Amino acid sequence: MRRSARRQRAKARRQAAPQVSITEAMLKVGYEIVARERAKKAAPVNPFxxxxxxxxxxxxxxxxxxxxxxxxxxWAASVSTDFAGSDCQHFLGFGPLSLxxxxxxxxxxxxxxxxxxxxxxxxxxxxxxxxxxxxxxxxxxxxxxxxxxxxxxxxxxxxxxxxxxxxxxxxxxxxxxxxxxxxxxxxxxxxxxxxxxxxxxxxxxxxxxxxxxxxxxxxxxxxxxxxxxxxxxxxxxxxxxxxxxxxxxxxxxxxxxxxxxxxxxxxxxxxxxxxxxxxxxxxxxxxxxxxSVMVLATQMGNAQGAVGEDFFNRVELFNLTRDNRGVWAINKETEDMKNVSxxxxxxxxxxxxxxxxxxxxxxxxxxxxxxxxxxxxxxxxxxxxxxxxxxxxxxxxxxxxxxxxxxxxxxxxxxxxxxxxxxxxxxEPLWSLSDKERAEVRKLEADTDEVLIDSGVIAPTESRKRLADDQDSLYHGLDPDDLPEGEEDDEDVTGESDDGTSPTVRRLFNAARARVAAE
Incomplete structure (x- = not known):
């Protein structure tokens, strides 16, 4: 009987309370607030x-x-009114660019x-x-x-x-x-x-x-x-x-x-x-x-009135002492603790x-x-x-x-x-070869010169001149006409030297020997 009486009294209070429509319960936003927020946006600029x-x-x-x-x-400004100022489509100015x-x-x-x-x-x-x-x-x-x-x-x-x-x-x-x-x-x-x-x-x-x-x-x-x-x-x-x-x-x-x-x-x-x-x-x-946010489900009435100060002190104490070793004691009947991450x-x-x-x-x-x-x-x-x-x-x-x-x-x-x-x-070219790659290129060029000289396509002096004129060559600046002494004496009629090496190899060896001696 007591429970039924309480229900009847609560129903009477609800009926006596003034009825508020959903529209009236919503937060009212005035035109002034909207206008003020619009004014915060960047004003259109004249890019011209x-x-x-x-x-x-x-x-x-x-x-x-x-x-x-x-x-x-x-004219350009008038036809670009809707487009100007969007996504940096105008000169920023020397001041902003300096900053x-x-x-x-x-x-x-x-x-x-x-x-x-x-x-x-x-x-x-x-x-x-x-x-x-x-x-x-x-x-x-x-x-x-x-x-x-x-x-x-x-x-x-x-x-x-x-x-x-x-x-x-x-x-x-x-x-x-x-x-x-x-x-x-x-x-x-x-x-x-x-x-x-x-x-x-x-x-x-x-x-x-x-x-x-x-x-x-x-x-x-x-x-x-x-x-x-x-x-x-x-x-x-x-x-x-x-x-x-x-x-x-x-x-x-x-x-x-x-x-x-x-x-x-x-x-x-x-x-x-x-x-x-x-x-x-x-x-x-x-x-x-x-x-990570901790959520405390409790009676929000604890945050009001005389007990409100104790409630906020309790929350503040938890925030100050929160770590993996901490303990948060809650009321088993009326509170619940969750973590949202x-x-x-x-x-x-x-x-x-x-x-x-x-x-x-x-x-x-x-x-x-x-x-x-x-x-x-x-x-x-x-x-x-x-x-x-x-x-x-x-x-x-x-x-x-x-x-x-x-x-x-x-x-x-x-x-x-x-x-x-x-x-x-x-x-100067920005891309440069490694020491090994440069050595491989020089070896290929030397082999090519040897084939061309032995086949009579070019003369040894032309190969020597190419090496002397190439600024990336080890022999850059070498005088093409200053042949090492005894080079011709070491060669026989067949074109081979006394030790069996080809004329081109012998010339390159003599040139390298002269360069090392000069250094």
Whole structure:
């Protein structure tokens, strides 16, 4: 009877309580909250807005923006309203790019490419033995002026900002003289401007201090169409030939003013992938530090009123003393303890894939970018590294060689007052054979020469000349006409020497003996 009475009283209380619909019970979200959250999202940007430089480095009249360029920029912005600003589709600016250059993920990508491109340096070649002294002088001057170091720094600026500069510092170049051209290193302008002993050196300049001016945006048939003919550097107009410009990844013409005539930087290209990697890395770290949660099923009324303080002190004590040796005492009748853990089995795979995406956008093998060795039976990175070196070779020829040729011409004019057309520069190959592989190649070449000489296709002096001219040969620099004494006396009419060896083997032996004696 008592139980029935209690049920009737509870039913009466429920009926007397005001009825609340499901809609009324839900949390009400006002329009103000929604509008405030929408405002937190990134505002649309105009990707065609001209790039910003420090005010002190800008011309008094601002950037050269004629009517044609203004109209085109306005049209491009109007037709790109819905697309602009998404996924780094606009110039990030010199300030943000400078900050991102501190992060190792961006810096590593740029430094690997710049370092690999200049690591082996160049080889100065000349036709004719009478230019050997000139080659030595030019090599010494390249080393004194730190040409390869400057090329590496310019390549790094190109990677960080999309544009790099090397300034040609000539004596007595000041004022209005800086606005005059000095040519490409081998033309008439260079011969007139660069006199013997007039070169002070070269210096790299960050693009933030170099403002483009004087570019053509009205005649696509003009040679300076969207190409600056001069640059503005803190109150001085500098002709473009005095600031050797490095832009490896040019953007379309419509975006060049917005990018301050920079190209697409490696930082901007890699930013979506680096952001994903940083978010994944932090998420994995957070999950590992809190993958296990203890759940206490109890009467939540214990957390209220006078007993609430004891309840929270009890929970806090458990958190402070929690370890594998601890004991948590609970009420058998009213409480239950459970452990909820997140699986960690595939976190390493997810994190590795996110990290490898950075290597894919940069085109750098994992072993070069991250130091990660390939896993698995007979796994090797040799093929990937060869492909990477092929890409670096293309980058050298397309982005570094034009300015390197100009610098070489200017250095020759500074040394001798003329440019020798028979002296050229080539990049040293990045891939090199091991000592064993080189020895095997030399053995094959020697066997080939022996067959060709014995069959009368070539003369021994031609083989000797090839060895002397090959810079990778052990006998480079050997005089082909200076034959070892007694070589002909050891041979009989049949062409064999007294000990039965062939003429070719005997000549190679004598050449090797002479080289060892000279060393």
């Amino acid at each position: 807005k001209p790039a910003e430089h420090p005010a002190a480095f800008m011309p008094d009249g601002g950037l050269a923006m004629d009517d044609a360029l203004t109209d085109v920029g306005s 991102l250059a501190q992060r190792p993920e961006y810096r590593r990508i740029t430094e690997v490419i710049a370092t690999e491109a200049t690591r082996k340096g160049i080889r100065i070649q000349a036709k004719g033995r009478d230019r050997a002294e000139k080659v030595k002088q030019l090599e010494a001057e390249f080393k004194r002026l730190r040409v390869m170091d400057l090329m590496r720094k310019a390549a790094e600026l190109d990677g960080f900002f999309g544009r790099g500069h090397i300034y040609v510092d000539l004596k007595d170049a000041a004022g209005d003289e800086l606005a005059t051209p000095i040519g490409n290193g081998s033309d008439a302008a260079s011969k007139a401007k660069v006199q013997q002993g007039s070169l002070n050196g070269f210096r790299t300049i960050e693009p933030i201090w170099v403002v483009p001016t004087g570019y053509n945006s009205s005649d696509p048939l003009s040679p300076n169409w969207y190409r600056p003919t001069s640059w503005y550097v803190q109150g001085r107009s500098i002709h473009t030939s005095r600031l050797l410009t490095f832009v490896s990844r040019e953007v379309p013409d419509l975006l060049k003013p917005a990018y301050s005539f920079c190209g697409l930087s490696l930082t901007q290209m890699a930013r979506p992938y680096v952001d994903n990697w940083l978010r994944t890395r932090q998420s994995v770290s957070d999950l590992v530090s809190a993958f 997140a699986p960690l089995g595939t976190l390493d795979v997810l994190q590795a894939q996110s990290q490898e995406h950075m290597a894919s956008v940069s085109g750098i093998p994992l072993i070069k970018l991250l130091g990660i060795q390939p896993a698995g039976l007979n796994a090797s990175s040799e093929g990937e590294i060869r492909v990477f070196y092929d890409g670096i070779g293309s980058y050298q020829e397309a982005s570094l060689t034009p300015n390197l040729t100009t610098m070489s011409g200017i250095i020759q004019l500074n040394l001798w007052g003329e440019v020798d057309p028979n002296i050229t520069t080539v990049w």
